[in-house]
Amino acid sequence: MLKKLKLGVVGVGNIFKYAHLPAWSAHPEVEIVAFCDVNESAAAAMAREHAVAGVYTDYREMFADKEIDMVDITTPNLFHSEVSIAALHAGKHVYCEKPDAINPEEAQRMADEAKKSGNILMVTRNNRFRAESRFLKTYIEKGHMGDIYTGRCGWQRRWGIPGSGWFTNKALSGGGPLIDLGIHFIDLSVWLMGSPKPVSVVGAAYSKFGDKHLQLSQTVQSSRNQAAYKNDVEDLASGFIRFDNGATLQIEFSWASHVEEEMAYLELRGTQAGAKLTDRECKLFTDIEGISCDITPKFPAGIHPHTENINHFVDCVQRRTEPIILPQFGVDMVKILSAIYTSAETGSEVKL
Structure with a gap:
């Protein structure tokens, strides 16, 4: 026992x-x-x-x-x-x-x-534990996509700036949607790509809706200490990451922007196949017998990814398995996020 x-x-x-x-x-x-x-x-x-x-x-x-x-x-x-x-x-x-x-x-x-x-x-890297993500990881590791040389990922919201004060307070949060949403799909993309080392980034960040959100929040939260509430983070960040194996990744994350609908997604392009994963579905794009084919795998309902992530942690503590989420991944991830913010401030490429 x-x-x-x-x-x-x-x-x-x-x-x-x-x-x-x-x-x-x-x-x-x-x-x-x-x-x-x-x-x-x-x-x-x-x-x-x-x-x-x-x-x-x-x-x-x-x-x-x-x-x-x-x-x-x-x-x-x-x-x-x-x-x-x-x-x-x-x-x-x-x-x-x-x-x-x-x-x-x-x-x-x-x-x-x-x-x-x-x-x-x-x-927490709960998106690694989605059934679709695990399927893609196995599919890629078996060589079915060939050399994955580029990709893009993002999470866009039409209006979804968090209402909790600390999320929009840079001193407490470290940033806006890039650090809040970006970490999910950048991590998932890099993991699926085989965890290449990031070597440089170029980034941009925009704060176009913070004042409007602050005014709305102060109206709704009139009973709170408004002096302590602030919004000094970006509401959209975009960028471009280069890795040591020559692969690249485009990124875009927003809490607020004039888009058709909210969507979280990643796309990877390999020499043998491409893949697209969203918050709704997973698709593969390849050639079979010289014919372009789009494949939509079907996944049964499973355990929630947060639960799967915590179950994996317990398995590691009980020494039943080795962690698939290592502290060094976190160091590399925070380096990427920090460099994108620095690039946005300086307007220059940042070497890692």
């Missing part, structure tokens, strides 16, 4: 409640034993609802509990690295919401602490 893993949670907001909690609660090898949040009443309410005894406002006090085996971190982005490093240093395995950190230096510190501690550090 495997040991039942005891979990402490840092941050009990909507990301935890709707994306992480269902998976933890359903896992037979996990027991949630503590909740920590700077909002003590929120942590206490969550503890009452789930019959959990441990309630904290200081994560350091929670990490002092030697009974806790692993920690789930769903704080604002600014605190991901700080809390992760403290948890690893305290001997805990760490599962953290994306992004890994808001700058490459902090992401590297996380990776270094994970290596030093010997514990698992895994940052």
Whole structure:
């Protein structure tokens, strides 16, 4: 009988409640034993609802509990690295919401602490666990697409600037849709391409709708402290990434822009076939007996990707398998995001 893993949670907001909690609660090898949040009443309410005894406002006090085996971190982005490093240093395995950190230096510190501690550090990459993504990964690894030499990915919204204040506060979030949405499909694209190393980027960022959103938010949230609310992040970012194997990736991510509809997508082009993956379907494009063919695979309903991601983390902690999400991937990802922001500010290509 495997040991039942005891979990402490840092941050009990909507990301935890709707994306992480269902998976933890359903896992037979996990027991949630503590909740920590700077909002003590929120942590206490969550503890009452789930019959959990441990309630904290200081994560350091929670990490002092030697009974806790692993920690789930769903704080604002600014605190991901700080809390992760403290948890690893305290001997805990760490599962953290994306992004890994808001700058490459902090992401590297996380990776270094994970290596030093010997514990698992895994940052959410739930799109890798979609049935379509896993199918494409196998299809590509078997050589059916040939040499993947270029691609593009994006997530565009017509109007979808988050209402929560910290998402639009650069000091807390690290940026707008690029760091919020971009990390999902850039990571998925690079992973499917075989994880080549990024060597340079060119990027642009635009803030065209922030003032309008701020005015609307202040009207709707009149009972809140409006002085603390701000929107100083981009609402659209685009760019171009070069990799060490000569492959390239175009990107575009927006919270607000005048487009026909919201869509998340990636397209990869190989010498033997192409692939398109959206939030709705997966398609392959190839030639069969000299005839151009479009193929639409059909996938049965499966487990939610967030749940699959957390299940994989537990499997790694229990030493049943090796992680497919490594800390170095996070370092490379945050380097890309940071370089795109720098390129947008300077108007120049940034070497990595």
